[in-house]
Structure formats: structure tokens, C-alpha cells
Amino acid sequence: MTEQKSDEPEIKPFAGPAGGWGSVRSLAEIMPREKIAPGTLVELGRQNKPDGFACVSCAWPKPADHHPFEFCEEGAKATAWELTTLRTTPDFFAAHTLTELRGWRDYDLEQHGRLTHPLRYDPATDKYVACSWAEAFDGIGAALKPIDPKAVVFYSSGRTSLEASYMYGLMARMFGNQNLPDSSNMCHESTSVGLKAAIGVPVGTTQLEDFKHCDAILFFGQNVGSNAPRMLHDLRACRKRGVEIITFNPLKERGLERFTDPQNPIEMATLAETNISTQYHQVRAGGDIAAMTGIAKYLIEWDDAARAAGEPEVLDHAFIKAHTNGFPAFAATVRAAEWDAIERESGLARAELEESAKVYAKAKAVMAIYGMGLTQHVKGVENVRMVVNLLLMRGNIGKPGAGPTPVRGHSNVQGQRTVGITEKTDLVPVDRLEARYGFIAPREKGLDTVESCRGVIDGSVKAFVALGGNFLRAVPETAAMEAAWPNLDLSVQIATKLNRNHLVPGKLTYLLPCLGRIEEDVQASGPQAVSVEDSTSCIHGSRGKVAPASPHLLSEPAIVAEIAKRILPANPRADWDGWVADYATIRASIAETYPDVFKDYEANLFKPGGMWKGNKASERIWLTESGKAEFHTPAGLSATGFADAAGRYRLMTLRSNDQFNTTIYGYHDRFRGVKGTRDVLFINAADMAAAGLTEGQIVALESDAGDGVARRRDGLIVTPYDIPAGCLGAYYPECNGLIPVEHHAEQSHVPAAKSVPVRIVA
The missing domain is CATH 3.40.50.740 (Rossmann fold)
Incomplete structure (x- = not known):
């Protein structure tokens, strides 16, 4: 075999949903390319089943009550990649x-x-x-x-x-x-550090069962359609019973917009879709602390007014008193935050954040799902702790349908x-x-x-x-x-x-x-x-x-x-x-x-749904120094670790739906409409015009870390995209060379790949 050349690049919008016939066609394409033996199709039937094998890609749970085909497009690609006859x-x-x-x-x-x-x-x-x-x-x-x-x-x-x-x-x-x-x-150490400091355990507190009991979900910085597609079945089920899903993510990701279930013959035949997010807020890269501060500010001030008027409380003060430490300092900082600064840093309007807060206040059980869009920032640990702050305000840890739900990558x-x-x-x-x-x-x-x-x-x-x-x-x-x-x-x-x-x-x-x-x-x-x-x-x-x-x-x-x-x-x-x-x-x-x-490890090895190792925070037992869950007061509103400046952009490194981490399955990022290349620079159309760039122009990115080290990525195709002003997107791992080794999350040392300071060189 000689090196294969790239297809002719093709970039045009994709109109379809996540899942659906697009997933079927993608699988139909990869099987012959990997020269798969007929027996592989039998193996797909064993994937993520209690008596089968665990998917070699993502870490989403294997349910006890499984589908006939308990794999997603990405998982099937991973299986084909491993079982290739090449x-x-x-x-x-x-x-x-x-x-x-x-x-x-x-x-x-x-x-x-x-x-x-x-x-x-x-x-x-x-x-x-x-x-x-x-x-x-x-x-x-x-x-x-x-x-x-x-x-x-x-x-x-x-x-x-x-x-x-x-x-x-x-x-x-x-x-x-x-x-x-x-x-x-490289990814979730910010979770391990942040959650352990806040609630005494380094992992999330929820299980699959909690999706059946929540009535709202806050979703931050995770591309479910590409990185954990099997979760879409759980999100779809939530939407079918009326659960509100409020998404904060810089890019519009198709899996968080619309989904057609490939396992549902009626949906496939009728091309029916489920709308996943009930609110979708395109927060600036690194602006999540500001967005969460805005929600918290509205809730605290609403609660202040309600208590002064003798009306029902908005916050769960009984829970806060019994189970938490540090709320007064956190509340004082949030009250003092200025809405102008919150809007500027988050990139969101006050009305949008207030609308999110109203849904959160109404809900009785809320899950907070998040990924590397929170953890891979200089203030990644503070991002995680702000998620916990929001949950603690209304007692949303340690009860059915509630709690932090970090989405891990590798299986x-x-x-x-x-x-x-x-x-x-x-x-x-x-x-x-x-x-x-x-x-x-x-x-x-x-x-x-x-x-x-x-x-x-x-x-x-x-x-x-x-x-x-x-x-x-x-x-x-x-x-x-x-x-x-x-x-x-x-x-x-x-x-x-x-x-x-x-x-x-x-x-x-x-x-x-x-x-x-x-x-x-x-x-x-x-x-x-x-x-x-x-x-x-x-x-x-x-x-x-x-x-x-x-x-x-x-x-x-x-x-x-x-x-x-x-x-x-x-x-x-x-x-x-x-x-x-x-x-x-x-x-x-x-x-x-x-x-x-690992009690009864061997006996429970193939238990349907898995052997749960337990979680003290889910029992409201807090293994912290104070013995309580800890509110954390953020030092500022930005998670980037650098200041905005003329000509400086916030680069997010992205994965396509044709890859898993550094493994590239192909050159078709279907959801973003990119085919035949990975040399793409996604940019806000107004930013493109202001910089004097034209669609299809070839440019370079240079590091703007201010450390005197030259870092450059050439050959990127300028592509207008629905992305917040001042932010850029480009593919991982191709743009890792722009990230300084010292540009990492404080405390956790996770490389800050979701907000990298760069400049465009035309």
C-alpha cells in the first residue's frame, strides 16, 4: 500500500440530523474499506452486551436493558478499525x-x-x-x-x-x-481535582437510572453526536417525557440539536427527528464561568427578593445549611458581579441566562452533563466547581435524577x-x-x-x-x-x-x-x-x-x-x-x-448493567476536610487564563465525527459539512470580514502565548461557521503544536486545548 492522497476538499452545510441514515451510510462505507470478514457483523451483535465485549472507544455505560444493536456509529467504526483484515x-x-x-x-x-x-x-x-x-x-x-x-x-x-x-x-x-x-x-483530571475538592469524590455521582428521574439537564461543552452517541438514546428518552435540556456550547453540534434513532424503524422510515436541546446557548470559549455566574446571580437575587417578601424560597436553604460550606462568600461574590461583565465574557444576553435560571429553578431534579469543553481550560477546575456550585444551590446532588455527570472519553x-x-x-x-x-x-x-x-x-x-x-x-x-x-x-x-x-x-x-x-x-x-x-x-x-x-x-x-x-x-x-x-x-x-x-468482583463481572463501585457523595456523605460539600468562589469570569487583545483569538481544538481521539477513521466530518480534508479553520463570518479574509483562503495560525516561542500551523482553509465572535475552531490533533506545554489547567495540569491564544496570518 502507498500513501493515500486526500480527496478533493468539499465544505458545505449538512442539513440532516445526528444518527439516522447518515450513520447507516457511514458504517456501510467503513466496513468494505477495512476489508471486514463476515464474522465481524456477528461481533457487532455482542458489542456492549452483558456477555459480550466492552466498546473500545468511549466510556458511556452498557445498559442492563440493552438495544438489539447496542453500538453507535463511532463504536462500530472502532470495532471495524480493530477487526480489519489489513x-x-x-x-x-x-x-x-x-x-x-x-x-x-x-x-x-x-x-x-x-x-x-x-x-x-x-x-x-x-x-x-x-x-x-x-x-x-x-x-x-x-x-x-x-x-x-x-x-x-x-x-x-x-x-x-x-x-x-x-x-x-x-x-x-x-x-x-x-x-x-x-x-x-489530558482530558478529565480537572474533574478529578475539582469534584474531589468540592464533594469528596473525584468522579460523577449519577448513573443511567438517573436519566429516568431528572426533569431538567444542564449540558456543557460536550459533543454527544461525535464523542458519546449512545447517550443520544438517553437524551431522546428524556425529551420524549418533557425533560428540559439547556445546552451551553460554542458551536452548534448536531447531536445536541436533532436526532433520528437508527434503532427505531418508524423514525427511520418517516425521517422523524427528536429535538434535543430546548435552549441552546453559544457561549464563548472560556465563558462558562461567566454564564454560570449569571444563572447563579439571577437565582440568588430572586431568592433574596422572595425571602424578603415572605414568598417561597428559590434556593434549597435547608440543604445548604445541612450539607454545604462556603455559601455566604460565594453568594456575596455573585451578587457583586456586574451584568455587563457577565454578558461580555459569556457572549450571552442577560435574558438568555435568566431564562435558563427560571427552568433550573422550576426543576426538582437536575443533572449537569459536561465534557472537555469545561475541563480543558486554564481555569478548568473552576469550571467544574462552578457546575457543583449550581447543583448545590438547589440540593441537586444525592437524590434521584440529579448530580454532576462528566462524560469520560476512553473506555x-x-x-x-x-x-x-x-x-x-x-x-x-x-x-x-x-x-x-x-x-x-x-x-x-x-x-x-x-x-x-x-x-x-x-x-x-x-x-x-x-x-x-x-x-x-x-x-x-x-x-x-x-x-x-x-x-x-x-x-x-x-x-x-x-x-x-x-x-x-x-x-x-x-x-x-x-x-x-x-x-x-x-x-x-x-x-x-x-x-x-x-x-x-x-x-x-x-x-x-x-x-x-x-x-x-x-x-x-x-x-x-x-x-x-x-x-x-x-x-x-x-x-x-x-x-x-x-x-x-x-x-x-x-x-x-x-x-x-471490588466486593464480589468475580461474581459480578458480567452483571447486566455493570457492578457499581459506589459513591459516597451520592449518599450525601462528603469526604472533604469540612465534612460538607464546598462552595467555591471563582477568582474571575474568564476560564481562558489570558486577556483579550486586538487580533488575538480563542482557538478551540475539535474532533470530527470521523475520529476517536487521535485515531482518524476517515476524512468526512459529516455534521460540520467537511469532506476530504482536516485542514480547516472555522471562523465567525463577521470576524472573517473584519480581518479581510475570504472563504476558501489559505491561512496560518500562530501562537500568541507571549512566551517568545514560535508555533505555527500552515495550510488552513478559511471556513465561515456559526461560532461566537473572537473564537476559532480547528481540528485536534493537527493543531496541538500551537498549544504551549505550560498552557494548562491550574491544579490539574490538563492541556488547555479549548481556549488557545492565537493570531491569524494571511
Whole structure:
């Protein structure tokens, strides 16, 4: 296969709904492109079923009462992507240097197919060459053992199972570090920090059942149609029974506007649609704190007037008194906020925010759903805490149909944190680990994603082991990261397909192919199952049944075990071989380490709807220092972390509905009407005219971070779009190079990819 060229770009508005026949046509197109075997269609019938496999893309829950086809367009693409019959063999690498392959598009690299053999980079030929597994593991062990453990990073993708994640985190700590960055560092760490400080738990409090009990939903910064389409069924059901859904999002996303259920024959036959949002407010990027302040201001002042007049209270003062701390300071700041400043920063009219507040005040049970549109800002943690403030004002945590509902990305990114993939000691029972395995665990904080990037750039990180993912493509500061990566003494990449990170080698580099989740994993005790945790803290079993893409693949637990045996002293308490032989023994060790979370783990592994791990905040038990839920007073109205200035725009990096994170399934962003290209700059029409730009003009973006570092992205097609003034949109990960590594959320260190200061260069 040679590199495929882009189709002729075509940009025109899309008039259809989310779902519907557009989804069907999209799936019909990808199946033959992946040269799918007939059995794959059978596998789609097992996707997200209680006795099947957990989707390898998003973390939306698997319902107990499932649909006949419990998958969405994006999930089916992910399954087709993994079960492709295309292969990337040693012969492919014999024909292509890494220098040549770095000129290929992301899509073409992964589209070439599944990796089949373990590989070692040969710097003399600039090619990967096949090697044995023993050679790879021995080489990795020999390279890692002399390196200071503090200079080694163990990264993991959010797709990694609970079993492999537990082993991986234990290996890192026994090696001597907690340098365990993962996908959460790049997306929802602001949630983990913000919710834990506010309500004592680092995750949302709701479950699928709550959709049946809410009477209003506040929806912030999440593109459900592209990133968690199965949620549309729950939102549709809510709308059918009259639930108000108030959306705050800079762009009009089709999934939050209109939806045709592909599982409903009548809707498909009649082209019927369900309107999802009852109010849709296009808040400026970084303007959510201001918008929520406006809602809170209206509610507090309405409540002040009602209490003075002896009328019913608007706020739940009984709940506030019994369960919260810090309300007076928060209320005073909100009362003092000026409407002119709120309107200017949010980009919304006072009347719009008051209308939202009226709906919220009327509702008895409110869910607040949000995504990276809140978390990926400099003030991302404050965004999350403002969501909590709104919910606390009317007691909307700890009762049916109410609570914060963060939408996680990768299918097990939340679960990884549950079993120890974290750089923070306070999130791991290190005393229990030490007692069980007989070693002294590190107590100092390890490196998160931002700190790992700093370490690669400044040379203090010497080795990088990646259990999945496409780290170099997902992180900010692309040019500096790629320039520094070859200085690593060791780079180990565990993957199913070729991606950009694999093409930038260290001094010693191994590319190790692993089994996919949908493939049958047979070990000494027989076929194995793994488990994952969804966005609502429910744990699900997953069993693959498809024949592996190559007889040379190993499972993730097997690869972790072999590396551990090479870099750690023998320890009879850590039975790496026994764990690999029978994954139930890994789960038994997880349950002993986390007994409160994984009670009856094995017995409930395939429980329909999942095994809920529990949540104290949902019981109104607040595991905070004060013992109460905490109101937080924001320091300002903007979440961007930089000031507006002439010629400075707020860039949001976006995903298309033809990708999942860094994986590009194709070049058709159907909902935004873009086909054949990803080199697009979405801009407000008035901004375009004021800047003297014309539709279709090719421009560049330059960083306007003021740090003296030149960052530039060329070749973007100017495209007028319904986007707030002063804001721009462009695709992720192509524009990650414009994000400074130090442009990140305070406290959580999440890269602030939803409001990046840039200028347009015509």
C-alpha cells in the first residue's frame, strides 16, 4: 500500500440530523474499506452486551436493558478499525524508512492495518526490523535497569483493561516511581481535582437510572453526536417525557440539536427527528464561568427578593445549611458581579441566562452533563466547581435524577485511576500495597502528562514506556516534543496499529504488538476475560472471541509481566506468571487491594448493567476536610487564563465525527459539512470580514502565548461557521503544536486545548 492522497476538499452545510441514515451510510462505507470478514457483523451483535465485549472507544455505560444493536456509529467504526483484515507486517517496514513514513497522514498510517510482529528500530537503515519477543524483553530490561527510576515514564492509554492497569501501576511503583501519566491527565483530571475538592469524590455521582428521574439537564461543552452517541438514546428518552435540556456550547453540534434513532424503524422510515436541546446557548470559549455566574446571580437575587417578601424560597436553604460550606462568600461574590461583565465574557444576553435560571429553578431534579469543553481550560477546575456550585444551590446532588455527570472519553480511563494509574500517592492505598507485596513504595508525587512533556524536552526523562496511545500526537508542544524524543535512551511502544509516535524513535526503540480487546485471549487456564469501568463508575466484564490478527501477538498483561520480570527483583508475592495464566487471580489481587470498591468482583463481572463501585457523595456523605460539600468562589469570569487583545483569538481544538481521539477513521466530518480534508479553520463570518479574509483562503495560525516561542500551523482553509465572535475552531490533533506545554489547567495540569491564544496570518 502507498500513501493515500486526500480527496478533493468539499465544505458545505449538512442539513440532516445526528444518527439516522447518515450513520447507516457511514458504517456501510467503513466496513468494505477495512476489508471486514463476515464474522465481524456477528461481533457487532455482542458489542456492549452483558456477555459480550466492552466498546473500545468511549466510556458511556452498557445498559442492563440493552438495544438489539447496542453500538453507535463511532463504536462500530472502532470495532471495524480493530477487526480489519489489513496487516502491517515486517515486509512493510522493509520497504519504508521512518523518515518516509513521517510524511504520511495519521489516517494512512493506521489504515494500513494491524501490527503483526515485535519490532526493533534499526538506526543504520532507519527502519523497523522484526525481532523475537525474548530479544525485545531482554533489551528493554537491560536498558531500563541502569536508569534512575525517577527518569522513567510509564504512560498508559485509557483503553487498557483494569487487569493490565493494576499490573502496570504496581510494576512502576515496585521499580521506584509514580510516573504514571495517562489519558485522564489530558482530558478529565480537572474533574478529578475539582469534584474531589468540592464533594469528596473525584468522579460523577449519577448513573443511567438517573436519566429516568431528572426533569431538567444542564449540558456543557460536550459533543454527544461525535464523542458519546449512545447517550443520544438517553437524551431522546428524556425529551420524549418533557425533560428540559439547556445546552451551553460554542458551536452548534448536531447531536445536541436533532436526532433520528437508527434503532427505531418508524423514525427511520418517516425521517422523524427528536429535538434535543430546548435552549441552546453559544457561549464563548472560556465563558462558562461567566454564564454560570449569571444563572447563579439571577437565582440568588430572586431568592433574596422572595425571602424578603415572605414568598417561597428559590434556593434549597435547608440543604445548604445541612450539607454545604462556603455559601455566604460565594453568594456575596455573585451578587457583586456586574451584568455587563457577565454578558461580555459569556457572549450571552442577560435574558438568555435568566431564562435558563427560571427552568433550573422550576426543576426538582437536575443533572449537569459536561465534557472537555469545561475541563480543558486554564481555569478548568473552576469550571467544574462552578457546575457543583449550581447543583448545590438547589440540593441537586444525592437524590434521584440529579448530580454532576462528566462524560469520560476512553473506555477505561476512569477505571485506570481506580486501580492505581496515577501520579498521586493519596489516590493509592500504598500501605496496603507495601504490606501485600513486601516493598517500599514511593511517596513523592510522580510525573503527570505536562511534567512528562517538560522532562522529555529538558532531557530529565530518559525512558518512556507507553502501554497504548499516541502520546506524541496527543500532547501539546508538538514540534519541541518530536525534536526531543530522539534523545530518549529508550522508547517502548505497545500498540495494535502504527501511529505517529512510533515514527519518532529514541536511541533504542521497540514496537510491541498486542491483542485487541475484541480478540480471543487464551492463556494457560483457558480463554480470559478483562474488565473496564464506565463514566458512571460501573464495572463491566469484556470477553473477546475473534481470532487474533497474528499468532505473534501477546496480551497487555503478558507484556507487562515480561517487562516486570526483567526490571524487578524476584518477589514470590507478585506472581506475574500466575496472573497471566489466569486473569481471575489479577482480579482477586485487585479486590484485596481495594476491598471497598471490588466486593464480589468475580461474581459480578458480567452483571447486566455493570457492578457499581459506589459513591459516597451520592449518599450525601462528603469526604472533604469540612465534612460538607464546598462552595467555591471563582477568582474571575474568564476560564481562558489570558486577556483579550486586538487580533488575538480563542482557538478551540475539535474532533470530527470521523475520529476517536487521535485515531482518524476517515476524512468526512459529516455534521460540520467537511469532506476530504482536516485542514480547516472555522471562523465567525463577521470576524472573517473584519480581518479581510475570504472563504476558501489559505491561512496560518500562530501562537500568541507571549512566551517568545514560535508555533505555527500552515495550510488552513478559511471556513465561515456559526461560532461566537473572537473564537476559532480547528481540528485536534493537527493543531496541538500551537498549544504551549505550560498552557494548562491550574491544579490539574490538563492541556488547555479549548481556549488557545492565537493570531491569524494571511
